Amino acid sequence: MTTKSDNFFKKVHEIARLIPYGRVTSYGAIAKYLGAARSARMVGWAMNSSGNDESIPAHRVVNRIGVLTGKNHFQGTSLMQQLLENEGVEIKDHKVVNFEKLFWDPSQQLN
DNA sequence: TGAATGACTTCGG
């Protein structure tokens, strides 16, 4: 790590903060927006690195089907789910209910 | 330098 924050991480952090309240997105969507659709895993890695930053709502980022895959990396087990439910997002079996409706595409930030 | 890992995605069945 030559610098404290690479542009890739910085972008991921930036987009993560742009996720509206009560909305969710997928790693692939962010990766694709960043032009690294094949590096969806790196998005998650970036979140792990940003996990030190509380201003980044990593709990709003899930996999392509809306499963809270990263909850295991969170402080607790149900914390991620609780955070989403607190925002009005209903969670069923670690999955986001009405994921398609709650899904937020980074491209919408251009609206 | 090379092998292993993972907060994913896509494809075939």
Added chain:
DNA sequence: CCCGAAGCCATTC
């Protein structure tokens, strides 16, 4: 959508 397997890519050992 579910299941299994392969692909991708940056980070770590």
